[in-house]
Amino acid sequence: MKVFHGTATYQGIAIGKIQYLRRNEQHIRQYTVESARREIRRFRKAKERALEALKFLYDKASLELGEEESKVFKSQISLLEAGSFTRAIEGMILSEKVNAAYAISTTRDELTKTFAKMEDEIIRNRVMDIKDISERLILIIEGISREDYADMEPVIVVANNLSPTEIMEMDQEKLLAFVSREGSPVSHTAIISKTLSIPSLIGIDVDPLWEDRMAIVDGYEGIFYLEPDEALLKKYERRRQEDLKEKEFLQKLRDKEDITLDGTRVKLFANIRSLEDLRSVQESGACGIGLLRSEFQYLGRENYPREIELFRAYKKVAETMGDKPVIIRTLDIGADKKAEYMDLPDEENPAMGNRGIRVCLERKRMFKAQLRAIYRASAYGNLAIMYPMVTSMSEIREVKEIVADVVDGLKKKEIPFKEIQHGIMVETPAAVMIAEDLAKEVDFLSLGTNDLTQYILAMDRKNPSLEGRYDDHHPAVLKMIQMTIDAAHKAGCWAGICGELAGDTSMTQTLLEMGVDVMSVVPPSILPVRKQIRKIILPNNVKSKPIEQ
Numbered sequence: 001m002k003v004f005h006g007t008a009t010y011q012g013i014a015i016g017k018i019q020y021l022r023r024n025e026q027h028i029r030q031y032t033v034e035s036a037r038r039e040i041r042r043f044r045k046a047k048e049r050a051l052e053a054l055k056f057l058y059d060k061a062s063l064e065l066g067e068e069e070s071k072v073f074k075s076q077i078s079l080l081e082a083g084s085f086t087r088a089i090e091g092m093i094l095s096e097k098v099n100a101a102y103a104i105s106t107t108r109d110e111l112t113k114t115f116a117k118m119e120d121e122i123i124r125n126r127v128m129d130i131k132d133i134s135e136r137l138i139l140i141i142e143g144i145s146r147e148d149y150a151d152m153e154p155v156i157v158v159a160n161n162l163s164p165t166e167i168m169e170m171d172q173e174k175l176l177a178f179v180s181r182e183g184s185p186v187s188h189t190a191i192i193s194k195t196l197s198i199p200s201l202i203g204i205d206v207d208p209l210w211e212d213r214m215a216i217v218d219g220y221e222g223i224f225y226l227e228p229d230e231a232l233l234k235k236y237e238r239r240r241q242e243d244l245k246e247k248e249f250l251q252k253l254r255d256k257e258d259i260t261l262d263g264t265r266v267k268l269f270a271n272i273r274s275l276e277d278l279r280s281v282q283e284s285g286a287c288g289i290g291l292l293r294s295e296f297q298y299l300g301r302e303n304y305p306r307e308i309e310l311f312r313a314y315k316k317v318a319e320t321m322g323d324k325p326v327i328i329r330t331l332d333i334g335a336d337k338k339a340e341y342m343d344l345p346d347e348e349n350p351a352m353g354n355r356g357i358r359v360c361l362e363r364k365r366m367f368k369a370q371l372r373a374i375y376r377a378s379a380y381g382n383l384a385i386m387y388p389m390v391t392s393m394s395e396i397r398e399v400k401e402i403v404a405d406v407v408d409g410l411k412k413k414e415i416p417f418k419e420i421q422h423g424i425m426v427e428t429p430a431a432v433m434i435a436e437d438l439a440k441e442v443d444f445l446s447l448g449t450n451d452l453t454q455y456i457l458a459m460d461r462k463n464p465s466l467e468g469r470y471d472d473h474h475p476a477v478l479k480m481i482q483m484t485i486d487a488a489h490k491a492g493c494w495a496g497i498c499g500e501l502a503g504d505t506s507m508t509q510t511l512l513e514m515g516v517d518v519m520s521v522v523p524p525s526i527l528p529v530r531k532q533i534r535k536i537i538l539p540n541n542v543k544s545k546p547i548e549q
């Protein structure tokens, strides 16, 4: 038996035989063509066939998965229809008189190399799209049919990388799990695996020789067992059955209240990173969105988003959520999230550098556009705003002046908007220590325990060598959480937690005993946390302040 560790993108257990997908691994021969024009015609025909297939998959995904999940197919279609990608391929055929398959693979490699260094998820998804389209075009041109999934047995699908189109071409009933070397937890593939409730692991050093061997996928621990022994198989079969029962049970909690056994009501909200997460928020039965990470509209593009684009996205979220609160965090760019066009200088220690509210206060035009977009969208739902990385009173006062300016402008132009709540993310020790004063300026404080832990412990949250030592249960962290909650309540504010700690069910009782009013977690954690809340009896002295939204 061999054991591999990776990252799980959907939690679940799968046991079964491996099917290894050998695509994306074909060797492309280069040769000179007699007529470049004829080769371009051949390429265009392949493009037409690829487009037909993608349009079919788009319709299938729209019907079976939903609007958001089918967008990936739409973006591949537009990449093929109008993109500089196909122009680059045709240009190469024409200028170098090379065969189409070679021009496609070279263009693909050049583009993916350019983007490879970028950490941004949206760009990584774009790279996956380019790889997937290229593979489809090459197979058509070379006359090779795509893997035939028609009669597949239930299998664990293993590949270097997997694309959403491939998943849609498979019989999803027969998919036990996906395991791949490449990919990211927020890739389209991961999103689809969640939508289909199929366990999946990324970052596993896969090998074509595994074909037909038995394996176990543990999507809770992120472990892949190759050729497990009998005892482990038995153990995991039991866990699989329990897991299925638990998931069935959790589904029954979808429409239940977040209330403890002693009758204390808690607000359980969801954290989202893009509009694509909206569907899972609705399915999870969350009572609102406690953190909309607004970076998704600023990353993976060539220039600042326009106010109208921002507005449309916020309006969509507001309308989708209806009366339920949606807290939009203003742009938290900098540190690990960089947009080339912003031209933020490289920093030696970016986590301690120019990020969050600091960048927004420096680039007021950009900040105002976002605030105006949020205010305009507020007319369509129940929106609130919160500000990341605040460390001083002067920052929040400056923010309030800018907000007042924006509101004034809207009034003058008679643009409708609603009064909205404002909050501060408490994610630095400085903010904790002045929380009482900060709280007087706003309606709520929301603890960002991911950054707060990093800054309290002086441990980079992304440094893998600190794994096991970066500890958000550390007494210093818990003490600061308590201080923040008390400070918020003293000032008449509500207090929330939107860092990962809120989704840690081993901490639910502790956090509620501390008096937290709102917990905001990733959509898959909503039901497990709700289950936990409903089991808890709080001591009499805990006074949770009901949130007024």
Ligand code: PEP
Pocket: 291, 293, 332, 427, 447, 448, 449, 450, 451, 452, 498, 499, 500
């Ligand atoms: C946090 O720091 O806890 C937080 C919620 O913000 P992010 O993870 O986006 O930095």
Ligand code: MG
Pocket: 388, 427, 448, 450, 451
């Ligand atoms: Mg943070």
